[in-house]
Amino acid sequence: MKRTEPILEIGVEGMTCAACVxxxxxxLNKLPAVxxxxxxxxxxxALVRFxxxxxxSDIAAIRATISKLGYEPVDLKSKRPSSAETSETDTLWRMTVGASLFAIPTVVLAMAPMLSDSVMNWMMxxxxxxxxxxxxxxxxxxVQFWFGRRFMRLGAKSLLSTSPDMNALILLGTMAAFLFSALVTVFPNWFPVASRHVYFEASAVVITLVLLGKYLETKSRHQASDAMKVLLKLVPKTATVIRDGQSISIPAEEVQLNDLIEVQPGTAIAVDGVVESGSTYIDESMVTGESVPVAKVAGDAVVAGTINGSGSVRFRATAVGAETTLAKIVAFVESAQASKPRIQGIADRVVAYFVPVVLLIAIFTSLAWLFLMPGGAVDQALIHxxxxxxxxxxxxxxxxxxxxVMVGTGKGAQHGILFRSTDAIESLSHVEMVAFDKTGTLTVGKPQLSRLHVLPPFDEPTLLAELALVEQRSEHPLAHAIVEAAEMRGLRSPNELVDFQAIAGAGIDARLSNGDRVRIGSERLMREHAMDVGPLEDAVADAMERGEGYFFAAINQKLAALIVISDPIKSTTPAAIANLRQKGFRIALISGDNIRxxxxxxxxxxxxPSMVYAEVRPNHKAEVxxxxxxxxxxxxxxxxGLNDAPALTVADVGIAMGTGTxxxxxxxxxxxxSGDTWLVPRSxxxxxxxxxxxRQNLAWxxxxxxxxxxxxxxxxxxxxxxxxxxxVAGAAxxxxxxxxxxxxxxxxxxxLD
Known part of the structure; x- marks a missing residue:
């Protein structure tokens, strides 16, 4: 979730439409450094890449450019989102109410004479x-010059910069109605009697309705970002740290790396860390989407923003501030929201010509009503x-x-689904086939030693201890299962590892201090060294039938054992696959295991079976x-996994389990x-x-x-x-x-399913 390219994110206030964008x-794109x-x-x-x-000087130039265009640059680090949003909506509401107090009497005075002759006579x-x-x-x-001043100011700037926007349309429309009416009022003799109509109510009501629309839009837009605000509120304002043996409550932002933090039952965790003492269950649903609380004991990781259960623990801080998992999730989602999908290009191309075309249509309309339309007059040309x-x-x-995109990415974050960009959302919506890696994706990803079939004259405890000694040097995921099994049984070899060689795609060749030559690996490795695996064929068939992994062990050129490793299928995997197939997706498995x-x-x-790609070496997954x-x-x-990275990159869409590398x-x-397979159909x-x-929004x-x-x-x-x-146009x-x-x-x- 890191950003590798130099970027600057800055707030831009005062924009009202796509033309402003x-x-x-x-x-900004005209600046040389951008x-x-x-x-x-x-x-x-604004997301600016360098x-x-x-x-x-680059940042100063960006701020100056935004200001010159008539908008306000905002430092996002110093801006408090909730208070700023409340202030914006409150201001728009006050402006709307204030404009209404003047607009409503204006409408009444303009429309009342049309109700009846008696009302007209009473007014006269x-x-x-x-x-x-x-x-x-x-x-x-x-209304025109105080409550509507934001439209007047921004509209004038956009016209002067020859890039008219929505504000320019409001400025031209309302000012045309206002100035015509003002001239009729001040200099009535300049106009024919039939054209001495005023349209003050049009100007006043349009500005009031636009303000009301902006208020409703802004309030709804802020609701759209609620998911991110909820995530940010998860972090408590204070944390209890242990210093000099004393418990001290300090602001959460003052917690430092390696601080020892105490968490009481029912409280939220302030920073990421590793449990040092105590045990508890922690609700991580707001970060991973998993609803079941997770058990935590010494050595387990805890994440900022998660909620402690009934236990009390102490943990050592490993990440604070912007480096916590929660902060990175928020930054990740905000980065996705700032990006543009390919479909946005349609709107951008239309907007480039939209306002100028509207201005031309307005000019054509006024000319048509002046010279072509029956009963056309100055006032009709103006109104239309x-x-x-x-x-x-x-x-x-x-x-x-x-x-x-804002609402969708927020919804995804609440369910533990993070989209890197809006292109990812668009591409994922078009996929027709989903290919899965096996280990850690369809399966739990924590291999366990299921069985150890030992041939005479070897004894199981001594053999397992020697195998664990060798596998301690291996980086293969299955090696940890052997080491863990030996540790659980308290087995430890008195020997030392003298020589170790990893054979890519085949196994291990090692030598111990007692002179034993240990080979661990595939059937091919055994055959290459002239060892017959026939005595273990039944055990191999049984392991294959169960879908378990296996490899052989040999000591001093003698076949010693079959090591059977099981990696349980995740409980949600079959249902998730069934859900995808029901929706018409083709499903494939790409695995390094043998075909059986x-x-x-x-x-x-x-x-x-036809969609199984077996015996695929790690570096060949991308080719498949x-x-x-x-x-x-x-x-x-x-x-x-580490070896899945190339395949994730070349696929139309790469989906990574958050529990992976x-x-x-x-x-x-x-x-x-959360690494839950169900998140694939949900995403x-x-x-x-x-x-x-x-598509619905664009169509509208x-x-x-x-x-x-x-x-x-x-x-x-x-x-x-x-x-x-x-x-009516203003309301619409x-x-x-x-x-x-x-x-x-x-x-x-x-x-979501």
Whole structure:
């Protein structure tokens, strides 16, 4: 979960639409030190990549560029997310309420005369219509220039920089309505009597509705990031450390490496560490997705943010601050949220031309109503042009993809599924075949000595002690099973290891201080040294029938024993495989075991014999994955070991078990934190749900604009009777963004298998 390339993540506040995103990206990508920059509207963050570690001058240039474009750069380290988000929503709510206090009376005054002649006559008793226009002007000024100042300021900057955005559309639309109405009010004689209509209510209500829409959108967007906030809140604010024999409570951020920390029953763990004394059960569900508490005794690792059960333990801190597992998970997910999937390119290409095209349509609409449409007049040209400017909604396009990704990755993190990037989500949703490694993926990954078939004249205790002495030098995973079995029985050889040679893919050749020559390995190794394995054929057949691993041991050129190693299949593996097959996925097993053993394991897991790739050497797994890809179909490879890294890399999607090696995790696109096989079908289900949600959002964002902009022009009115006022256009535009965000929030409630 490490980042190897130099990057800077910085907050960008004030963006409102996809055009804002494009504007910031273009500005940052023009800087000479920047290799590539991406901006996310949903998270309000920019991810800037460099080809060298960023200097202070580079960071200053980035901040200056963001400010010059009219947005606010934010230092994410000093920003407190919850308080900042609360402040933003509270501010938008106050602005919405304030604007409403002026907009509602304006609408009442504008619409009341249309209700009946009696209402009109009653109003005329107090003031003339021209005087009421002055009242509406005074009511609209605060809405236009105070409550709507953010749109005016950002819109003006975007127009001056020749990269108009949503703010520019609101500025042009509302200012056109306001200025026309103000001129009619101040200089009524400049206009024909038939055109002396004012539209203050359009300007005031549109700004109020847009503010309301931004409030609802922002509140929903913050809910979309709830999963990350929940994870961050798991870490307690204080920790109890033991110093000079005394228990001291200190802030969690002040805990240092190698501090001895005491954890009482029911409290959360502040940092990563290793238990030194005591025993307990710890709930790790918030990190791994596993609901069953895990037993912890001396020597076991504990993770920050997990909840201690009824026991009390003391542990030594091994990782603090940003180096804890929980902090890395949060950083991993945030990195995925900041990336862009390939499907985002569609929206980006449209947005590049969207606002300029809308401006041209608005100009064409006004000209058409002035010179072509029957009954056309200045006021009709104005109203329909304003409706076009207001109805257009690039913000929905900007939120369509990142909001779904934010909610989806958060949902995944809650279930112990981490996506390295949004491309991983997209690619995983298209896979047709899933290939599994065996050891540690389908099986528990903790081999145990099942049986030791010893031939005379050797005795089992002495032989096991000598085998353990030799295997202590081996890095093979099965070697640990022999060493552990000897230790559990208290067996220790009095001899010493004089010579040790590992034979790649075959076994071990060693010499002991008593002169014994020990060979441990495959049947091929025994035959190469002229040893007949016939006496152990029945034991071999039995092991193969059970799907167990085995290898031979020989002492001084005499066959001594058959070592049978078992690695139990994970309890969830058969059900997970059945779930995938039921959904139409092809399942394969890639194993180094002989064909009979691999077929037995495949049969127990529910994998078809024809889909078993056996006797695959570690360095050939990637070649097998490549050959499957060439046959057609997208493939996901699931593994956990050091030798799985190349296969994880060449597969369309690599899924690593979080219980595996660091290299496997680094090479993967998706990480199943708990190592539970069930997380594989769950991750595919989640990826498909996210991509389906993204497609729905994009369909809405594009469809909304394609359908309603022509209606807003009013040019269809003579034939269809359809038209939109600026007020209705403002409401529709605000609801468009709100729909996209709330649709993305539905991902929080999906039930994973």
């Amino acid at each position: 494009r504007r910031v990206e273009n500005g 290799q590539h920059a991406t901006v996310n509207l949903a998270t309000e963050r 080809d060298h570690p960023p200097l202070e 008793r107090w003031l003339t219509m021209e005087q009421w226009n002055w009242v509406m002007l005074l009511l609209t000024v605060p 042009a304003v409706a076009v400017l207001i109805i257009a909604c690039p913000c929905a396009m900007g939120l369509a993809v990142p909001t779904s 053993t691999a077929s037995t394991i495949a049969d127990r897991c529910g994998i078809e 994955v490549q050959s499957i890809k060439r046959e057609g179909g997208r493939i996901a490879f699931v593994g956990d 660091d290299l496997a995790i680094e090479s993967a696109d998706v990480i199943a934190m 595919i289900q989640l990826s498909r749900a996210v991509m389906s949600n993204i 964002a594009f469809g909304y604009n394609v359908l309603l902009i022509p209606v807003a022009t009013g040019l269809l009115q003579p034939w269809t009777g359809l038209s939109l006022s600026p007020i 535009m605000s609801l468009s963004s709100f729909f996209v965000v709330t649709n993305a929030l539905r991902l929080r409630s999906i039930r």
